Amino acid sequence: MTPSPSLFAPLLLASLAIFAWGCWKRLSLLSLGRPEERFNNIGTRIGEMLRYAFGQKRVIAKPFGFNHFIIFWSFLILMVANTEFILNGLFPHTIKLIRLPFELYVPLAFMIDIASLLALTAVTIAAVRRLFAPPYPEARTPEAFFILGLIATLMLASFGLNATELADYMLKSGADPISFIAAARKIMPISATIAGLLPPLQLETIHVTAWWAHAVALLAFICYLPNSKHMHILTAIPNCFLHRLEKPNTQPREDFTVGNTFGVGQVDSYSWKDLLDSFTCTECGRCQNVCPASITGKPLNPRAVIHDIKVNLLENGAELKNGKHSHKPLIGDGGEGSVSEESIWSCTTCGACMEACPVFIEHMPKIIQLRRHLVETEAKFPEELLNLFENMEGRSNPWGIAPSERTKWCSQLDVKPFDSETTEYLFYVGCAGSFDSRNKHVSVAMAQLLDKSGITWGILGKDEKCCGDSVRRLGNEYVFDKMAKENVATFIERGVKKVVTQCPHCFTTLKNDYRQYGLELEVIHHSELLRNLVEDGRLVLDKTTQEMGTTVFHDSCYLGRHNDVYAAPRAVIEAATGQAPLEMERNTNNAFCCGAGGGRMWMEEHVGERINLTRVNEAMEQSPDTICVACPYCMTMFEDGLKDVKADNVKVRDVAEVMAEALLR
Amino acid sequence: MLIVVCIKQVPDTTQVKIDPVTNTLVRDGIPFIVNPYDTHALEEALRLKDLFGCKVAAISMGPPNAEGTLKKALALGVDFAILLSDRVFGGADTLATSNVLAAAIAKLHAEVDTVGLVLCGKQTIDGDTAQVGPGIASRLNYSQLTLVDKIVNLDLQAKKIRVSRKLEGRHEIVESPLPAMLTVVRELNRPRYPKVQMRLVAADAVVEVWNNKTLQLDEQKIGLKGSPTWVSKIFSPERDKGEIIGDGYADPEGTAALLIDKLMAKDMLPL
Numbered sequence: 005m006t007p008s009p010s011l012f013a014p015l016l017l018a019s020l021a022i023f024a025w026g027c028w029k030r031l032s033l034l035s036l037g038r039p040e041e042r043f044n045n046i047g048t049r050i051g052e053m054l055r056y057a058f059g060q061k062r063v064i065a066k067p068f069g070f071n072h073f074i075i076f077w078s079f080l081i082l083m084v085a086n087t088e089f090i091l092n093g094l095f096p097h098t099i100k101l102i103r104l105p106f107e108l109y110v111p112l113a114f115m116i117d118i119a120s121l122l123a124l125t126a127v128t129i130a131a132v133r134r135l136f137a138p139p140y141p142e143a144r145t146p147e148a149f150f151i152l153g154l155i156a157t158l159m160l161a162s163f164g165l166n167a168t169e170l171a172d173y174m175l176k177s178g179a180d181p182i183s184f185i186a187a188a189r190k191i192m193p194i195s196a197t198i199a200g201l202l203p204p205l206q207l208e209t210i211h212v213t214a215w216w217a218h219a220v221a222l223l224a225f226i227c228y229l230p231n232s233k234h235m236h237i238l239t240a241i242p243n244c245f246l247h248r249l250e251k252p253n254t255q256p257r258e259d260f261t262v263g264n265t266f267g268v269g270q271v272d273s274y275s276w277k278d279l280l281d282s283f284t285c286t287e288c289g290r291c292q293n294v295c296p297a298s299i300t301g302k303p304l305n306p307r308a309v310i311h312d313i314k315v316n317l318l319e320n321g322a323e324l325k326n327g328k329h330s331h332k333p334l335i336g337d338g339g340e341g342s343v344s345e346e347s348i349w350s351c352t353t354c355g356a357c358m359e360a361c362p363v364f365i366e367h368m369p370k371i372i373q374l375r376r377h378l379v380e381t382e383a384k385f386p387e388e389l390l391n392l393f394e395n396m397e398g399r400s401n402p403w404g405i406a407p408s409e410r411t412k413w414c415s416q417l418d419v420k421p422f423d424s425e426t427t428e429y430l431f432y433v434g435c436a437g438s439f440d441s442r443n444k445h446v447s448v449a450m451a452q453l454l455d456k457s458g459i460t461w462g463i464l465g466k467d468e469k470c471c472g473d474s475v476r477r478l479g480n481e482y483v484f485d486k487m488a489k490e491n492v493a494t495f496i497e498r499g500v501k502k503v504v505t506q507c508p509h510c511f512t513t514l515k516n517d518y519r520q521y522g523l524e525l526e527v528i529h530h531s532e533l534l535r536n537l538v539e540d541g542r543l544v545l546d547k548t549t550q551e552m553g554t555t556v557f558h559d560s561c562y563l564g565r566h567n568d569v570y571a572a573p574r575a576v577i578e579a580a581t582g583q584a585p586l587e588m589e590r591n592t593n594n595a596f597c598c599g600a601g602g603g604r605m606w607m608e609e610h611v612g613e614r615i616n617l618t619r620v621n622e623a624m625e626q627s628p629d630t631i632c633v634a635c636p637y638c639m640t641m642f643e644d645g646l647k648d649v650k651a652d653n654v655k656v657r658d659v660a661e662v663m664a665e666a667l668l669r
Numbered sequence: 670m671l672i673v674v675c676i677k678q679v680p681d682t683t684q685v686k687i688d689p690v691t692n693t694l695v696r697d698g699i700p701f702i703v704n705p706y707d708t709h710a711l712e713e714a715l716r717l718k719d720l721f722g723c724k725v726a727a728i729s730m731g732p733p734n735a736e737g738t739l740k741k742a743l744a745l746g747v748d749f750a751i752l753l754s755d756r757v758f759g760g761a762d763t764l765a766t767s768n769v770l771a772a773a774i775a776k777l778h779a780e781v782d783t784v785g786l787v788l789c790g791k792q793t794i795d796g797d798t799a800q801v802g803p804g805i806a807s808r809l810n811y812s813q814l815t816l817v818d819k820i821v822n823l824d825l826q827a828k829k830i831r832v833s834r835k836l837e838g839r840h841e842i843v844e845s846p847l848p849a850m851l852t853v854v855r856e857l858n859r860p861r862y863p864k865v866q867m868r869l870v871a872a873d874a875v876v877e878v879w880n881n882k883t884l885q886l887d888e889q890k891i892g893l894k895g896s897p898t899w900v901s902k903i904f905s906p907e908r909d910k911g912e913i914i915g916d917g918y919a920d921p922e923g924t925a926a927l928l929i930d931k932l933m934a935k936d937m938l939p940l
Contacts, residue, residue, distance in 0.1 A: 261869070262866070262870055262873065381865065383861060387859065398681070398702060399681075404683075406681075482865045482868065
C-alpha cells in the first residue's frame, strides 16, 4: 500500500516549479510600484495581523464569514496533514504522523479528522450558496466551483486514505473489528466510521485511488494558487500586516516639480502596496455590496477597479519591466483591465468599501490617484467641475462668491475675530456655513450655543478660506496644495490651536490632511464640542424640545466612517430631545452615503437611481418627523431628496439646531 | 501663421466696491484675474493651434505684475508671451492702449511670422468700453469682426474667415479676408483647464518684456499724454426697483410662463 516516489517526486517538483514561477511572475511585478513605507510599528502590525488575518475579525463581521473562518482554520490545521502527505509521498516508509508520540498523535489526528469534516461541510455550503444565493451575480464563476471542488476532493480523498489505512491496520493486526473501530473512532471519528464500511477486498484499490486523487488535487491546488484570485491565500495575511495603520481618510501629497508625473495614469505609478492589494483581492464582493455608486447603478464597482488594476499590471508587466510604456491603458473603455472615466468620477469617497474589505484593500486612494491623473495630467474632467476648480482657486469657495461676503451670516450677531490671546477656539465656519443660505442657520445656532456655554471663541472672518476638501478628493491636488499651504500659514500666523468645525469635510481636512503639512491642530467637530459642553455642565438643559418629534440620525461619512465619531451627535440629539434618535437600517460604520462626498456635491448625477433618494427612502422607513444630520452636504442632499419624494412634512435639522431649539427657544 | 491674443489683467470686479465718497474703485486687496472674455479669445486661439498648427502669441499691456496673467496663458499652451510694460504706457485710455498693442502686433508680424488673426475679448470687465479691439484693427488696417460667437470656417489657403456674430436678438454670418481682428463673446467656447506640468513650466518661465525702447513710439501717442479721454465721475447707476410677479410657491409653472412672456415682450430672451 505504498505510493511510488519515483512518479510522485517529479510531479511534485514540477508543481513546485509552477508555483514558484507563478509567485515570482506576480510578486516581482510589485517592484514596479512606487516606494511606500509600510514596515513601521512592527508590533502594532503583528497585532493587526493576528486580529484580522488569523482572527478573521472583519471576515466574521458578516454572517457568511464564519464559513470562511472554518475553511481558513481547517487549512492551517490541515497543513500538518498535507506536509505529512507530501513527505510520505517522497519517503513512503520513513515519515508518518503515527510515528509521533501517542500523546501528540491522538489530538493531532483528532483535529485533522474534524478539520477535514468541517472544511468539507464549509465548502459544500459555499458551493450551495454560490449556486443559489451568490454574493453578487457574477460570483457564480467556473473558477469558484473549480476551487471549491478541489478542496472537497482533497477532504474526501484524505478520508479515504485514513480510512483505508485504519482498515488495513485492523485486518493485519487481526483485531476484533467492532472494538477496533470503536477505539479508533475516539481518535479519528469520521475516518474510523468510514473504515468500518469499507469492503476488505478492495482496500488496496481504494487506497491507491484516494492517494492519487489527493496527490493530484493537492498538486493542482499548488499550481493553481499563485495564478488565480486564490493567491489571497498567500497575500491576505501580509496585506493585513501591511495595512495603513491610520485610517485611509487622506491622500498622499504630491511633489510639484517639473518632470514629475501626477496621479496614476499607468499602473506602475501606483505604490507596491497598491499592486499587492490587487493580488490580494479574492473578489468576495463585499465592497460592491456597500458602495453607493454600485448599488444605485453607476458604472463604478470597487471590486472591478481592483481587479482591473491586477489585469492591467499582468498584461503590461513585461513591457513595464523593460522600461517601456504600457500598451493597455489603465484609464480606458472600462473593459477588463481598464477603468472607465465614468466610474472614476462616480466615487463619493464614502469609504464604505474600505470599511467592508476583510483584508484592508484601500480602494478609495487608488480611485483618487486616477482622478489626479485625469485632472492634473490630462485636464480632463466633467465639465461642471471647471467652474468649481476656478472658483476654489480664485475665490476660495465652491460658488465663486466674493470672499468679502464670508461674514454676512453673522452680520446680526456680535462675533469676535479670533485672537490667540483672548479666544480659546477658532470657529472655522466653512464655506457652506458662511455662504449657503440654509446652512447659515446652523452657523448662527452654533454661535449662539458657543456664547451661551461661556467658552471664548472667534472667527477668521474674511481671512477664512476654503479648506480644499472637495478639490483634494476630486484629484486636483495642485490646487489643494496651494490652498492648504495658505491656510496652514494663516493658522500658524494667527496662533490657532483649537478649532471647532460644523462641517465634517472641514473637520477631516484640518485634522488629518493638514497634518501632512506639519500642522497639528486640536480639531473638534461641533457635535463633539456640544456633547462635551453638556457633559461638563457648561450647557445646562433645563428642558427638552418636543419640536423635532421622532428623529432619525444620518451618519456623515467623513464624521463617522472616516473619523469614528458616532456617539457624539447621537448624544446631542438625545440630550436635546430626551429621546435617542432612531437608527436607519444601515447606520454607524455601515451607514450609506448621502451622495455628496468626494466632490460629488458639485457634479450632476445622471446614471441610475439618485444616491440621496435611496438614503431618503431608507430614512423614511423609520417614519421620522425630523432627519438629523451633522454635515452641510448631507443637509442639502436630504432636503433635495425630501422634495423629490414630496415629504414636505419631514424636516432636516443639524444637531446644533436641535440643541439650540432645546436651549435657546 | 501667427495668432495674437490680447489679454488684460483686471481686478476681480465681483469683489470691487465703489467708495461712496470719492466715487473711485476700492481696489485694496482685490485679487487680479484674467479678463474673463479674454480667456475665451485665448481658448479659441489654442483651439485653432490644435487644428491648424499655427503659433499663438499672447500679449498684454500692463504693470510688471501683469506677468502673472501671461504666465496663465503660457500654462494653457501659448507659444510665447510678451508683456508691454513701461511707465510711459501708464494712464492710457483705449486709444493710447490700442496704439501700443497695434505696434507690438506689427513688430511680431515683422519679426516672428505673418499675423493672420488677432483675438480679443469683446470688452474688459473693468473698463467695459469694448473699444481696444476695434482700435487695434483700425490702427493695423485689419478686418474687424466683433462679438464673434462662432468661427464658422477658417480657410488658410484662401486667407478667408467666416464667423457668426452674436447681436441683440439675432446672429449675423460674415466673411472677411485675413488678417482679421476678432472680439469674442463667452458663447464661443469653453476655456480649457491648465495641466499641472504646463503650470510648473510656466511658473519658471521668463516673460519677455517690451518697453518703449523696444517699440519706439511717439510719447505723444501713448500713455496719459496720448489719451484724450477725460473721466469726470464714476458712479454706480441707480437700479430700477424690480417687481414681484406671480406666486412661485402656489403656481411655479404659471409664474415661469409669466416671466418668459415679460422677458420676450422686452426682447430680452432671444430665441
